Amino acid sequence: MTQQIPIHEGLFSWPASKPQLLGSRCRHCAEAAFPAQPDCRSCGSRETDIVELGDRGTLWTWTIQTFMPKQPYHSDETEQTFTPYGVGYVEMPGGVRVESRLQQNTPEQLQIGMPMQLQIVPFRNHEDGSQLMTFCFTAVEE
Amino acid sequence: MDVAIIGIGLHRFGRSPELSGMQQGAAAVRAALADAGLTWKDMQFAYGGSQDAGNADALTNELGLTGLQFTNIWNGCATGGSSLHAACSAIKSGEYDIGVVVGFDKHPRGAFNPQPSEWGLDEWYGETGMMLTTQFFALKTQRYMHDHGITEDALIRVSEKAFLNGSLTPTAWRQQPLSYDEIANSAMVSDPLRKYMFCSPAEGGAALIVCSPEKARQLTSKPLFIKAAAVRTRHYGSFEVFAPSQAMDVADAPTVTASKAAFELAGIGPEDVDVMQLQDTDSGTEIIHMAENGFCEHGEQEKLLREGATGIHGRLPINTDGGCLANGEPVGASGLRQVYEICVQLRGEGGARQVPNQPRVGYTHVYGAPGLSGVNIITK
Ligand SMILES: [Zn+2]
Numbered sequence: 001m002t003q004q005i006p007i008h009e010g011l012f013s014w015p016a017s018k019p020q021l022l023g024s025r026c027r028h029c030a031e032a033a034f035p036a037q038p039d040c041r042s043c044g045s046r047e048t049d050i051v052e053l054g055d056r057g058t059l060w061t062w063t064i065q066t067f068m069p070k071q072p073y074h075s076d077e078t079e080q081t082f083t084p085y086g087v088g089y090v091e092m093p094g095g096v097r098v099e100s101r102l103q104q105n106t107p108e109q110l111q112i113g114m115p116m117q118l119q120i121v122p123f124r125n126h127e128d129g130s131q132l133m134t135f136c137f138t139a140v141e142e
Numbered sequence: 143m144d145v146a147i148i149g150i151g152l153h154r155f156g157r158s159p160e161l162s163g164m165q166q167g168a169a170a171v172r173a174a175l176a177d178a179g180l181t182w183k184d185m186q187f188a189y190g191g192s193q194d195a196g197n198a199d200a201l202t203n204e205l206g207l208t209g210l211q212f213t214n215i216w217n218g219c220a221t222g223g224s225s226l227h228a229a230c231s232a233i234k235s236g237e238y239d240i241g242v243v244v245g246f247d248k249h250p251r252g253a254f255n256p257q258p259s260e261w262g263l264d265e266w267y268g269e270t271g272m273m274l275t276t277q278f279f280a281l282k283t284q285r286y287m288h289d290h291g292i293t294e295d296a297l298i299r300v301s302e303k304a305f306l307n308g309s310l311t312p313t314a315w316r317q318q319p320l321s322y323d324e325i326a327n328s329a330m331v332s333d334p335l336r337k338y339m340f341c342s343p344a345e346g347g348a349a350l351i352v353c354s355p356e357k358a359r360q361l362t363s364k365p366l367f368i369k370a371a372a373v374r375t376r377h378y379g380s381f382e383v384f385a386p387s388q389a390m391d392v393a394d395a396p397t398v399t400a401s402k403a404a405f406e407l408a409g410i411g412p413e414d415v416d417v418m419q420l421q422d423t424d425s426g427t428e429i430i431h432m433a434e435n436g437f438c439e440h441g442e443q444e445k446l447l448r449e450g451a452t453g454i455h456g457r458l459p460i461n462t463d464g465g466c467l468a469n470g471e472p473v474g475a476s477g478l479r480q481v482y483e484i485c486v487q488l489r490g491e492g493g494a495r496q497v498p499n500q501p502r503v504g505y506t507h508v509y510g511a512p513g514l515s516g517v518n519i520i521t522k
Contacts (some may be wrong), residue, residue, distance in 0.1 A: 008266040009334055023387070031378075034387035035264070042389070061285035063277055063332045070255040072268030087277050089388060090174040105251045107333055112288050123270060134270050 003130040007123055012135050013037055013052065014120045020052040021118060023094060026027030055118040057137070060097050062088035062110045076124040081093035090116050090137050098128040111125060115140050144367040145230045146358035147349030147520065149178025150485045156315030161193020161474070167246030168204035168285075170347035170475075174242065185351075187232055189225040190244035192474035198244060211238075219421070219510020220373055221245055222348070222477025226518060227371040229352050239354040246347035247266065247472030249514065251293035255345060257323060261384045263372045263511060275423070276340060277385040277515070280332035282424025284410055290345040290441035292429060294334060295325070299447040300425035301338050301467060308423035310466025311497040312452040315344055316468040328476060339425040344470025348478035350485075362486040366488050369519045376513030383511040396515040397434040398509065404438070404505075412436035415519075416501030417487045418458070419480035421509040422465040426478045432460065435507055435511040435517070459497045462487060480506040484520050499518065 006014060014018045027049060028123035031042040036050050068082035076081070086102030088110070103119065104110050116137040123134040151173025153166040161169070168189065168412055182205045191214055199363040217224040222245040231245045253495060254275065258268040267273055286292060302322055308314040328337040360363040361415075362493030376382050405411055412435065420435060422428035433440045437458055446452060450462040452459030462467065463483040466476060484504030486492050506518045 002426075007270065008264055011266070027159060031389060049151070059287070061281045062282035063284055063334075064330075065274070065277060066329075066331060069271050069274055069513070070252065070256065072257055072265065072273055074269040075271070084269065087272060087281065088280065091390070095390055097387050099388075101270060119386045129341065134266065 004133050005130050006130045007134045019120050022050050022054050023053045025051045034096055053092045057090040057092040057116050059088040059112055059114045059116050060091045064075045064105055098107040101136040116141055143234050143354055144365055145233045146353050146355050146365040147350050148353055148358050148362045148365050149174040150482045151230050151349045152313050152482050154313040155346035156344055160448040163192055163248030165244050166347035167244050170349040171244050174349040174351050180479040183208055185210055185242050187211040187241035188239045189213050189215050189228045189391045191221040192247045195246055195248045205225050211457035218515045219508050220516040221474045223508050223516020227373050238521055239357045241369045242351055244349040245475040245478040248345040249343035275383055276332045277429055279424045280335045284334055286430050292444050292480045296429055296444045296447045297425040297477050300428045302468035303453055304464050307462055308464025310464040314464045316471045335424050341423055341466035341471045344472050346475045348475045348482050358460045366485055367521050368406055369521055370404040371518050372375050372400045372403040373516040382475055382513035395434055396513050397509050400515040401435045404519050408519040415503050415505045417497045418505040420460055420507045422461055454495055454497055462495050477508045488522050
């Protein structure tokens, strides 16, 4: 079986039965950030802790990427195989809005305020033969 | 103390395959000098910048090695605004009394492709397809429309006006008006924004000769005065481009703080402005910037646009030269193009696009990544 590895360390807890987005929270002002930051952008403190931001949220805004982006975009797709993808900010129970790819990619499927579920999905094949995994959100029933 | 503008110059925006970006900058400086009736040797200092067309101080190879103080400025979309701000400070300090501000650019065709590392981000953010300014403007517009009851009709009307004004502006890139239906039926790029609602990277140059009020009295009978030049960056919580996360409490955008600072410096309010240039990277941002700069309430834009209030003959004439939508975006030059256009309007030299009733107060506004804004207020 192909080995699966996260596209970047520290973005989400995985593998896990219920993967969570990981971020940081400031010990002084309690503001959260994603990905985890060593410094707090709100109060300037240098004391932050890694925290789980949750795996469900609500859609705050969305758009659809209809054309294949130029580099630095790096997928396995070609202009011919490119599939439009959704992008949105999802409001997390951890107290921050996280930008993410969305599984839904038509306007009919997306609506501000709808509940969204975190998923860890294959993104592309790595040069060493492994599969790079990233996070995304998908619309779910209430 | 005010700073005077006594010369303005522009090299046409769009595509000039025969000229480098630098040559377009030099052409703008020569035009501004000719407009002021001065020569390059009269300049004591220069501030200038470009994103993709080289170091501005290399312009001295074209214009003459006179030994003047020349400082390169690079500050994203606020490059022109920051150059002008620096020039105003140099004159107000008393160190110099006359100099030039110049911006120029020449970008490759197609969308910009910024790199994550230049913005303090890790590679995954770009690799997975979130490092696009078009997405950000679409995401911001989508939420704004939801919060303030703006419909697609307003987005279409902004573009319709931009291309109409462009068709009246000889130096604009886009010279053809587009119909409401052509815009409404153009391809969806990033929901809710369509093809004709986005500006494209382009080429061009713009320059201004600025001096002290005393010097202006000796040199010209038609000076204009910079009453305020303000540049501000984002606060924690403002919704900005290239942000993997945003705070829950949305703070005022840098446009709001730059605008307030400029009005305070000038001692006037939005109701006193007769003609304005607002950053229109896309039609959604022009709508948002109308309110962020204080020219209307959030949500009021829908009605204003339907009534044609932002047209050349309306009560809030916005982007009289067609703005970025019709001129394209040479990043280093755009901010100074706005100032050039305001000067044309205040002098009454706008021809087919002249705002009626002798406008006296003009306003310019830029906004860019990763959350900075520059505002100028200019009067007769
Ligand atoms: Zn803090």
